[in-house]
Amino acid sequence: MKYSFYPGCSMEATAQANLKSTEAVAHALDLQLEEIPDWNCCGATVASGVVGDFTQQVMTGRNLAIAEPKGQDVVTGCSSCYLSLARTNKRFKEDEHFKAMANEALAAGGYQYNGTLRVRQFLEVVISDVGFERITKRIKRSLKGLKVAGYVGCQTVRAIPYEFDDPEYPVMFDRLIESMGAEATAFPMRTRCCGSSHALAGTDIVVDSIHRLFDSAAQGGAQVIVTPCPMCQMNLDAYQQRVNQLRGTNFNMPILFFTQLMAIAFDLPTDAWALKYNIVSPYAALAPYGVR
């Protein structure tokens, strides 16, 4: 199956592990991701605060306009991009006045978007289009006994509520973990915020948020946390040591993109695991499964 792929800025920088593992996993599952040519930033959750929702959504709409002629679903591996793209798309579909005005602005650069596409998060594509059964069949390396906390995060299930799972008690991510042969642990905080874009301007917010998350995941007995979101991955990975310093804790919890865990379970080449980008080393937790 073919998709129009929107990598987003983070995949080129802080979340290269996401890009590498997503591409490899997609390939292994016969999903063709065709990058949207000359895409621009979606504005994340930040641009609207400076230029307003309309301007950000128009800017985001340019990407959809470029992708539209192909008619393929737009897929992104970033929850923040997903939020921007999916909510913008929804407005183009449902709000005629917005659509007319947005197209007036897009026309200034020679673009137009008619709102005919579907926007999807890669996690949802894996779950809905591939399905748990096919994933289980593809497993080449047993992860039996590995205790995994599925950190869904906030935006993936809440950008468009009920689009593919319950926004309060999502269950699909845990089922995906189990279809990979690992054990999904109890993790009541699975949709709680990681502090998102406050890493620079509000470090305390991030430290406080992720401290609670580590507590919750550790109480469930997790050995690793997996997530679909680059922001969650970065905050939990990069600021973990800081939490330990400030709070006197001793967390040593590897944070993997779910696609990294899939690449391992599928026994794809080590390049696809992209583990060198992980700050908290995952090797001790994964050594019993032959990961080194």
Add this chain to the structure above:
Amino acid sequence: MEQTNKLPEKVKYDLKFAREIYSLENGSYIKQCMQCGMCAISCATRDIMDYSPRRLFNLIKLGKKDEVMQANTFWYCTSCCTCLVRCPRGVPLVDVMHDLKKYALDNGYGDYPQAAFYKAFWAEVAGRGKSFEGGITARYFLFRGLDEVLKYMALRDVGINMLKHRRLPLLPPKKVKDLGNLKKIIRKARELSGKEAR
């Protein structure tokens, strides 16, 4: 008894402010708020907010411009969307928070570090069409000054770890090729939304 008849001296009702906020892109949704408090108990950063979203909306209705604009509430919102999916009146709180940030920046209430981050982020996106962590960080410190740089020395481990694991490219990504047209689109969009707002 006596007290309740008197207004505290400093209270200045400024209904012009309320009307101004209602006229923002998502401002009129504030009128839908029924003060149930669901957003307040849901919010990820409520503990450190000056006012919960609910209380902030009430202050807007009362026209308390300075209290509202000087509050950290909308800057501390993390866009986690919890309130958004729970609000029984369908107030899109995240979008309202965006409006309040924009209004604050446009009206000279930009003292929070988050405001500097937002401006830095936008400057990168507007100039290149893509965001670049390094550029955002540099601009952020430029806006915030030397004191902030020193404060961040405590965080140098975080930065070093990111560098070591190749998470911080030193060079920016390539500019969007069609940047000229993207800029035209953005200019037009800003012009249109300015018109629409009033």
